[in-house]
Amino acid sequence: xxxxxxxxxxxxxxxxxxxxxxxxxxxxxxxxxxxxxxxxxxxxxxxxxxxxxxxxxxxxxxxxxxxxxxxxxxxxxxxxxxxxxxxxxxxxxxxxxxxxxxxxxxxxxxx
Amino acid sequence: xxxxxxxxxxxxxxxxxxxxxxxxxxxxxxxxxxxxxxxxxxxxxxxxxxxxxxxxxxxxxxxxxxxxxxxxxxxxxxxxxxxxxxxxxxxxxxxxxxxxxxxxxxxxxxxxxxxx
Numbered sequence: 001x002x003x004x005x006x007x008x009x010x011x012x013x014x015x016x017x018x019x020x021x022x023x024x025x026x027x028x029x030x031x032x033x034x035x036x037x038x039x040x041x042x043x044x045x046x047x048x049x050x051x052x053x054x055x056x057x058x059x060x061x062x063x064x065x066x067x068x069x070x071x072x073x074x075x076x077x078x079x080x081x082x083x084x085x086x087x088x089x090x091x092x093x094x095x096x097x098x099x100x101x102x103x104x105x106x107x108x109x110x111x
Numbered sequence: 112x113x114x115x116x117x118x119x120x121x122x123x124x125x126x127x128x129x130x131x132x133x134x135x136x137x138x139x140x141x142x143x144x145x146x147x148x149x150x151x152x153x154x155x156x157x158x159x160x161x162x163x164x165x166x167x168x169x170x171x172x173x174x175x176x177x178x179x180x181x182x183x184x185x186x187x188x189x190x191x192x193x194x195x196x197x198x199x200x201x202x203x204x205x206x207x208x209x210x211x212x213x214x215x216x217x218x219x220x221x222x223x224x225x226x227x
Contacts, residue, residue, distance in 0.1 A: 004156070033214075042115065042202065042217030043157075058214075090157060099147055099206075100215060104156035 002027040004103035006091050012109045013081050021076040021106050023091030029101070031094040032074040034058070034066060036087040037105075043090060049074055081110045113138050117203045117218035125226050126195055132188040132221050134177075134203035144205040146179050146186040147215065151200045160188075160201070195225045 004025045013019050025032065031050050035043040045058035047066035055066055063085060065077040078085055086109050092100040117134045124130055138144040148160040148170075161170035166181035177188045186203060200222050206215040 006156075037220075040219060042204075042219050043215075044217075045214055048214070092157075099145075099159045099162050101159075102149070102157035104154075 002101055004091055004093050004101055006089075006103035006106050008106060009104065010107045012111065014111050015082060017078075017081045017110070019078040019081050019108065021078075021089055021091075021108070023074045023076070023103060024072050025074075025091075025093040025101070026072060027093055027095070027101065028071065029093035029095040030071075031100075032068060033092040033094070033100060034064075034074065034076045035090045035092065036060065036085075037090060038087050046076065046089075078108075081108075083110045086110045113140055113144075113205060113216040115203050115205055115216055115218035117201075118221045120200075120220070120222035121224055122221055123224045123226065124193055127192045130188075130190045130193045130197075130223070132201055132203075132223070134186045134188065134218060136184050136186065136203070136205050136216075138184075138205055141205070141207050143181075144207065146177070147204040147206065148175070148177055148186070148188050149202040149204060149217075151202070151220075153199070157202065193223075193225045195227050198223055198225045 007022045033048040034046040044060045049068035089106045091103045094100040114137045145164045149157045150160045161172040163170040163179040169178040200220045202220045203218040204215040
């Protein structure tokens, strides 16, 4: 069954902290995405990738890095976390003309 | 740029009542966008509810329906009789056609609360 798995599901860090959010898909999908979702906003695209080693900048990339190490794994890195990055983060994957398949989300709090 | 506007929530209805969540879009960079409704149940990730890729067509799933209206640039979500289990956040989205980046533009989401 197609799936996108995110970890951790919840994370609390302090301002200036270093955080890595992980996403794994076992669907053999080419595209993977990182979105953030905040109250009053729709999902906003941070970064995306169309294959291992590839990275594309999304609509709200400031303060985030990402790395696609394999076809399956896509990581989102916050090297100096700030309170403005407190959010619910979603990873998604897609292939062909299909609608993206989303993970369950990671709730990040930056104190 | 592209944008999606949907009903401000929360929307509160009683079980067995009808529901409509409005969605209008502006697709300045996409001539014929694909339109989607996603749903997020409490504690879960986003799930695709329905997708329509052709103007004038209707999509349906789990008793929900939405018609792609290119003239009014709308894609309203409707259900004739809601259930308490429909309580969730609903997102309208648009995206490009074809196998390209597949970047979706989302609305803000509408919280639906259904009372028994």
